[in-house]
Amino acid sequence: MRSSGIFLILFFSVFLTYLPSAADADFRFKCGENGKYTANSTFGTNLNLLFSQLSATADFNYGFYNLSVGQSPDQVNAIGLCRGDQKEDACRSCLNETISELVQQCSNCKEAIGWSEFCTLHYSSQQLFGSMESSSPFILWNPNNASDPPPPPSLPSPAQGNGNESNTTRTIIITVVASIVSILSIFLCIWICTRLRKPREIIETVEADEIIEAEFLQHDLATVRAATNNFCDENKLGQGGFGAVYKGKLPNGQEVAVKRLCSGSGQGDLEFKNEVLLVAKLQHRNLVRLLGFCLERDERLLIYEFVPNTSLDHFIFDPIKRAQLDWESRSKIIRGIARGLLYLHEDSHLRIIHRDLKASNILLDKDMNSKIADFGIARLFVTDETQGNTSRIAGTYGYMAPEYAMYGQFSIKSDVFSFGVLLLEIVSGQKNNCFQNGENVEDLLSYAWKNWRGETGLNLIDPTFRNSSTAEMMRCIHIGLLCVQENVADRPNMAPVVLMLSSNSTSLPMPSQPSFFMHSIIASEMSSSAGNNSSVSDLKKSKEEPLPLTNNDVSITELYPR
Structure with a gap:
C-alpha cells in the first residue's frame, strides 16, 4: 500500500x-x-x-x-x-x-x-518510476468569464524583464504546482486507503447501494425509546446472553420486538451495520425477519418482527401449556425449523452457522409456525467454506456438539447436532439435561439411546399424546438420534433431514451411539469446579482442562465481528 x-x-x-x-x-x-x-x-x-x-x-x-x-x-x-x-x-x-x-x-x-x-x-523509452519530471511546466486556467474580474497586473515582457525576474516567476509556478501535487496526492492516498480497508473478519463489504439500504433500515434512538416506552420493564419480553428484548410499537402502528444488545461488544460501527445488512437479506418464512436497527451513542438495537406466541420453550417445557401443542402442531414446528436451518446452510447467499439453536430461540407466530431467531453468535461463511475454529466457545450447554464444546470446531454438522437435541426435546416435552424418568433424572440423549436399543422408544414420547399414532413420533426419534451421533461424518446434512421428515417412505439408516458420555464428563467436571449456574465466555480447548459451559437457560455469546 x-x-x-x-x-x-x-x-x-x-x-x-x-x-x-x-x-x-x-x-x-x-x-x-x-x-x-x-x-x-x-x-x-x-x-x-x-x-x-x-x-x-x-x-x-x-x-x-x-x-x-x-x-x-x-x-x-x-x-x-x-x-x-x-x-x-x-x-x-x-x-x-x-x-x-x-x-x-x-x-x-x-x-x-x-x-x-x-x-x-x-x-x-525512459524509466518513469524513481525520477520526477520538472521541465516544460504548463498551467490550466478556467476559460469562463468572471462576473467582476480584477484589473490584471502588468507583467514585464521577456524583453523588458531580467533573468532573475524570469527565474523567480518560474520558481513560483513550480512551487505552486508542487504544492497542488502534494495536496492532491495526500487526498488520493487517503481515499484509496479508505476504499481498500476491510473490517476484521467481515466477508461482505458495504457498497454504495448498500449504504443507502442501511440508511433506510436505520431508526433514530428517540423513535425506538418512544416505541418501547423507554425500555420499561412492562414491555420486557425476555433476557438472553446477548441482551434484553422489549415489545414496541412504531409510529406507523407496527408491533416490533427490540433487542437491546449488551454494551462493550468491541464491534465497530461499520462491522455492526455490515452484519445487520447481511441478516436483513435473509428472507425465509421460518426465520424471524429483521426490520431495522439503531446505532446511536452507546446503543446498538436490533428491530425484529413481533411474534406473538413467544418461544417454543414456554410451551413444551410447561406442564400446562404443553397440552396446547398436539402432535400435529409439533410436527409442523419440527419441519419448519428444519427448512429454516436448510436455508441458512445451503440456500441463502452465504452459508450461515447459527451456533445457538435451542427451544428458546425458536419463536412461534400466531399460527404456531416456527421461526428461528437470535443470530447474535452466528458465523457467516462463504459458500466454499465448510467449517471453522474458535478459541472462544459461545452457545448453550446441552445443545453443543462435542467437537465444538471440547475443541472449538464448528460446522453445519454442529447445527445438525443441536437440531437433533431439539427434535428429541419436542417429542419428549422435556429438557435435554434433566429428563424425568419416574423418580430418576437422566440425560436425554443417553435415555433416548438406551430405549432405542431396547426397543422401548415409547417411553420417550410426551405422555400428553401417547394415545395418538406413534409411528411418526418414533420416526422423529430415529432422525433425532441420527443427528446427534458422536462422529461428525455420520450426521446427515439438513437436506436429507428435511426429506426424511417429509416422506415416510424414505428409509433411515441405523444410528450409532450419541456423544452422551462426553456430555457426562463435562457436566461432572462443571459441577465440581464451577457449579451448576456457571457462565464463562473465555473457554479453553484442551482435553486436560474440561470446558465450563452454561446451563440450558443462558447463552454465552461471542461479541466479535463475524
Whole structure:
C-alpha cells in the first residue's frame, strides 16, 4: 500500500508537468522529444506489444496500470491511471481510446502522454518510476468569464524583464504546482486507503447501494425509546446472553420486538451495520425477519418482527401449556425449523452457522409456525467454506456438539447436532439435561439411546399424546438420534433431514451411539469446579482442562465481528 502511494505521487508529478496551455478539448496530448523510431524497429514492435497487453493484463484494484516490455535500449515503459469513480470496463475502454489517439497524433514518437476527463496514459523509452519530471511546466486556467474580474497586473515582457525576474516567476509556478501535487496526492492516498480497508473478519463489504439500504433500515434512538416506552420493564419480553428484548410499537402502528444488545461488544460501527445488512437479506418464512436497527451513542438495537406466541420453550417445557401443542402442531414446528436451518446452510447467499439453536430461540407466530431467531453468535461463511475454529466457545450447554464444546470446531454438522437435541426435546416435552424418568433424572440423549436399543422408544414420547399414532413420533426419534451421533461424518446434512421428515417412505439408516458420555464428563467436571449456574465466555480447548459451559437457560455469546 505504501509503495502504491509513492507510485501515484510520482505519476501525478509527471502528469501535471505535461499539462497543456489550453483546456478547450476533450482529449489532450503531448509528444515527447526523446526521438523517433521506425515502424519495423524493435522499439516499434515492443510498443505495439505493450499497447496490446497494457489494459488486458493490468490489476484493477487501484485503477493504476503499469507495464514494461523489452530490454534496454529498446525497452518501452508505460503507466496509466483512471479516475477513481470509473468501473473496470470503462477504464480499460478509455485507455484503449487514448492509445489510439496517441498512435495517430504522436506517430513514431518514443515518448507521449495523453489525457482525457476519465483517464491518463504516459509511455516512454525512459524509466518513469524513481525520477520526477520538472521541465516544460504548463498551467490550466478556467476559460469562463468572471462576473467582476480584477484589473490584471502588468507583467514585464521577456524583453523588458531580467533573468532573475524570469527565474523567480518560474520558481513560483513550480512551487505552486508542487504544492497542488502534494495536496492532491495526500487526498488520493487517503481515499484509496479508505476504499481498500476491510473490517476484521467481515466477508461482505458495504457498497454504495448498500449504504443507502442501511440508511433506510436505520431508526433514530428517540423513535425506538418512544416505541418501547423507554425500555420499561412492562414491555420486557425476555433476557438472553446477548441482551434484553422489549415489545414496541412504531409510529406507523407496527408491533416490533427490540433487542437491546449488551454494551462493550468491541464491534465497530461499520462491522455492526455490515452484519445487520447481511441478516436483513435473509428472507425465509421460518426465520424471524429483521426490520431495522439503531446505532446511536452507546446503543446498538436490533428491530425484529413481533411474534406473538413467544418461544417454543414456554410451551413444551410447561406442564400446562404443553397440552396446547398436539402432535400435529409439533410436527409442523419440527419441519419448519428444519427448512429454516436448510436455508441458512445451503440456500441463502452465504452459508450461515447459527451456533445457538435451542427451544428458546425458536419463536412461534400466531399460527404456531416456527421461526428461528437470535443470530447474535452466528458465523457467516462463504459458500466454499465448510467449517471453522474458535478459541472462544459461545452457545448453550446441552445443545453443543462435542467437537465444538471440547475443541472449538464448528460446522453445519454442529447445527445438525443441536437440531437433533431439539427434535428429541419436542417429542419428549422435556429438557435435554434433566429428563424425568419416574423418580430418576437422566440425560436425554443417553435415555433416548438406551430405549432405542431396547426397543422401548415409547417411553420417550410426551405422555400428553401417547394415545395418538406413534409411528411418526418414533420416526422423529430415529432422525433425532441420527443427528446427534458422536462422529461428525455420520450426521446427515439438513437436506436429507428435511426429506426424511417429509416422506415416510424414505428409509433411515441405523444410528450409532450419541456423544452422551462426553456430555457426562463435562457436566461432572462443571459441577465440581464451577457449579451448576456457571457462565464463562473465555473457554479453553484442551482435553486436560474440561470446558465450563452454561446451563440450558443462558447463552454465552461471542461479541466479535463475524
